[in-house]
Amino acid sequence: MKNNETVIKFSHVTKTYKLFKNDKKRLLSVFFKNMKCKKKKAVNDVTFEVKRGEAVAIFGKNGAGKSTILKIITGVCFPTEGELEINGRVSALLELTSGFDPEFTGRENIYLKGQLMGIKDKEIRELEQSIIDFAELEEYIDQPVRTYSSGMKARLGFSISVNIRPEIFIVDEALSVGDEEFKNKCIKKVNEIISDEDVTLLFVTHATVVAKEFCTRGLLMKEGKLIFDGDIDTAIEKYEKTYKK
Amino acid sequence: MHTLINIIKEHIEYRHQILKLAKADIVKTYRGAALGWSWAIIKPAVTIFVYWFAFEIGLRAGKDVNGFPFFLWLISGLIPWFYMNDMLTQGTDAVRKYSYLVTKMKFPVSTIPTFVSISKLMVHVILLVIMGVIFTAMGYPPTIYWIQLPFYLLLNFIFFTVFTLCSSLLSAISKDFSNLVKSMITAIFWLSGIVWNIDTIKIGWLKKILMVNPVTYLVEGYRNCFIHQTWFFEQPKRLLYFVVIVVCMLIFSIWIYRKLRKEIPDVLN
Numbered sequence: 001m002k003n004n005e006t007v008i009k010f011s012h013v014t015k016t017y018k019l020f021k022n023d024k025k026r027l028l029s030v031f032f033k034n035m036k037c038k039k040k041k042a043v044n045d046v047t048f049e050v051k052r053g054e055a056v057a058i059f060g061k062n063g064a065g066k067s068t069i070l071k072i073i074t075g076v077c078f079p080t081e082g083e084l085e086i087n088g089r090v091s092a093l094l095e096l097t098s099g100f101d102p103e104f105t106g107r108e109n110i111y112l113k114g115q116l117m118g119i120k121d122k123e124i125r126e127l128e129q130s131i132i133d134f135a136e137l138e139e140y141i142d143q144p145v146r147t148y149s150s151g152m153k154a155r156l157g158f159s160i161s162v163n164i165r166p167e168i169f170i171v172d173e174a175l176s177v178g179d180e181e182f183k184n185k186c187i188k189k190v191n192e193i194i195s196d197e198d199v200t201l202l203f204v205t206h207a208t209v210v211a212k213e214f215c216t217r218g219l220l221m222k223e224g225k226l227i228f229d230g231d232i233d234t235a236i237e238k239y240e241k242t243y244k245k
Numbered sequence: 246m247h248t249l250i251n252i253i254k255e256h257i258e259y260r261h262q263i264l265k266l267a268k269a270d271i272v273k274t275y276r277g278a279a280l281g282w283s284w285a286i287i288k289p290a291v292t293i294f295v296y297w298f299a300f301e302i303g304l305r306a307g308k309d310v311n312g313f314p315f316f317l318w319l320i321s322g323l324i325p326w327f328y329m330n331d332m333l334t335q336g337t338d339a340v341r342k343y344s345y346l347v348t349k350m351k352f353p354v355s356t357i358p359t360f361v362s363i364s365k366l367m368v369h370v371i372l373l374v375i376m377g378v379i380f381t382a383m384g385y386p387p388t389i390y391w392i393q394l395p396f397y398l399l400l401n402f403i404f405f406t407v408f409t410l411c412s413s414l415l416s417a418i419s420k421d422f423s424n425l426v427k428s429m430i431t432a433i434f435w436l437s438g439i440v441w442n443i444d445t446i447k448i449g450w451l452k453k454i455l456m457v458n459p460v461t462y463l464v465e466g467y468r469n470c471f472i473h474q475t476w477f478f479e480q481p482k483r484l485l486y487f488v489v490i491v492v493c494m495l496i497f498s499i500w501i502y503r504k505l506r507k508e509i510p511d512v513l514n
Binding site: 075117 | 261262265266269273276345346347348349350351352415418419420421422501504505506507508510511512
């Protein structure tokens with residue numbers, strides 16, 4: 001196993017959001033350079049590396065920049081400064097309830113998502129049944145997604161993401177949805193996935209207990225900065241300390 | 246230049262997905278209605294009837310053009326306009342509509358206008374086929390000039406795909422732009438000689454200005470095939486103007502794309 005290979009590498013990554021007074025100003029700023037705007041650094045000079053097979057938890061208060069980091073890794077948003085390197089198929093659970101086409105049925109969405117990720121139809125067909133079974137949608141699978149409850153969408157989203165055999169698996173607060181039984185099933189499934197040595201897990205959560213189950217390493221973010229990178233127990237301890245203040 | 250190569254690369258890499266999404270876009274437009282697919286025909290048919298009624302019966306302005314009945318002249322301009330209209334409205338909203346492709350997964354944003362455009366083009370082609378049948382049924386069978394139809398189809402496709410590349414990005418940044426485009430549609434429609442014959446204008450310089458309008462060029466192009474029986478190379482100057490406009494717009498679109506590509510995911514939800 002190539003266990004020492006780096007799959008995610010951030011070097012001095014900064015993400016600045018431009019805040020305009022309104023959308024009109026934003027539109028004008030495309031054409032005129034001197035439009036005033038506030039700048040907010042959501043991620044500020046973050047450097048870290050993740051090796052293949054590692055399971056890393058990212059902690060931090062709301063607005064600390066965790067989700068932005070995950071979005072950058074997913075390739076959805078781009079760093080303003082710094083460089084990053086990603087190797088492998090990324091499967092992300094960013095806000096589970098979205099990312100579906102509401103007009104299509106659950107089954108069609110499975111295909112659409114798979115195709116968009118570059119998976120061949122044949123492979124999707126093989127995975128289809130296990131995705132449906134796992135999501136426990138039964139006859140709802142052939143109904144348009146717009147008729148789904150948020151719990152159903154979340155189950156389908158989770159089910160697709162875990163079943164497409166990801167190489168880099170990103171979970172963003174996902175396990176907080178669903179009832180206790182489904183939650184346990186998810187935890188079991190995530191454990192199963194990361195027991196494969198080649199799968200890298202990135203886990204963003206406030207639930208330190210769950211994080212402890214999967215992860216060996218913890219990152220702690222505060223106001224866009226990475227303030228701690230080390231073993232999970234120390235990370236949780238520090239995180240809980242900042243919370244109490 | 247670098248950006249253009251990137252865009253082309255993305256299109257090649259995602260060609261299968263583009264086709265799948267184009268298909269999905271067509272399916273989505275017409276499904277969920279009881280009459281489903283027939284709306285693709287009914288909607289344009291109603292519009293055609295209204296204009297025909299207003300001009301031929303109401304205004305009594307429906308004169309034959311080049312030996313063809315006014316009705317045939319009218320549909321040969323209105324049918325390309327339906328595609329243009331779709332692109333101006335739905336094309337401009339494309340990135341907003343497909344925001345989940347931008348904010349929820351890694352997907353090349355530059356291909357969104359393309360697959361929406363392909364989807365609208367397919368509907369357009371179906372309407373063109375029906376139009377061909379109508380021409381034949383009314384006693385005007387296909388002529389040799391019809392073979393240049395794919396050429397004008399291609400020009401139409403390129404023009405509006407390039408246009409929506411910048412318009413859909415700008416409208417994602419601000420709804421103002423989307424409203425601006427939509428408020429211009431009526432003006433474009435009435436000024437481009439789609440439902441009245443631009444040849445009837447007597448003022449030379451005004452006619453020239455109107456002819457530079459790319460929408461007019463495209464509509465006249467379709468009519469070259471069906472009505473005027475003129476080859477595209479018989480009007481080299483007009484073609485040149487059109488190409489210059491397309492190239493300018495392409496440069497502008499790429500400039501916009503380069504500026505906004507990285508900002509779009511931050512402003513959409």
